[in-house]
Amino acid sequence: xxxxxxxxxxxxxxxxxxxxxxxxxxxxxxxxxxxxxxxxxxxxxxxxxxxxxxxxxxxxxxxxxxxxxxxxxxxxxxxxxxxxxxxxxxxxxxxxxxxxxxxxxxxxxxxxxxxxxxxxxxxxxxxxxxxxxxxxxxxxxxxxxxxxxxxxxxxxxxxxxxxxxxxxxxxxxxxxxxxxxxxxxxx
Numbered sequence: 001x002x003x004x005x006x007x008x009x010x011x012x013x014x015x016x017x018x019x020x021x022x023x024x025x026x027x028x029x030x031x032x033x034x035x036x037x038x039x040x041x042x043x044x045x046x047x048x049x050x051x052x053x054x055x056x057x058x059x060x061x062x063x064x065x066x067x068x069x070x071x072x073x074x075x076x077x078x079x080x081x082x083x084x085x086x087x088x089x090x091x092x093x094x095x096x097x098x099x100x101x102x103x104x105x106x107x108x109x110x111x112x113x114x115x116x117x118x119x120x121x122x123x124x125x126x127x128x129x130x131x132x133x134x135x136x137x138x139x140x141x142x143x144x145x146x147x148x149x150x151x152x153x154x155x156x157x158x159x160x161x162x163x164x165x166x167x168x169x170x171x172x173x174x175x176x177x178x179x180x181x182x183x184x185x186x187x
Contacts, residue, residue, distance in 0.1 A: 025056025104139025
């Protein structure tokens, strides 16, 4: 059985048993916050438990490394929409220790791409078209600095209201312990 078939089979039972009723919530976040965090598998259940949120409490945006890499990219767009249209009053950037993006080098990713069939011509076309390809694929060296940088991009964005606190934290994916990097109430 393929992974897709496994998911569809499970979903059929889930719907037939009306298990979705346990998750029926309003689309507006009860705790009026939006979280930008990493897509790391260890955070899927740990992070909500560690910060006492459940289904319906928050808006969550995830990407590799909890990074705002472009002030007008989809991550920032999602955060702004959460604030302006979905009643989020605070923003939390939550990175984590032992992140796979920490220390990530573009060259390593490019080699993996080549092994999976991406041609040198395609890579050269991207590089020669003005895309800062290697910078785009590069990770970060220090999670605390990365979180502080993303907080700064969000807080200083020309479309972010000045009265919205933007906090930065780092979670330990083994214990759930949070370390405060930036307290948004002081900015």
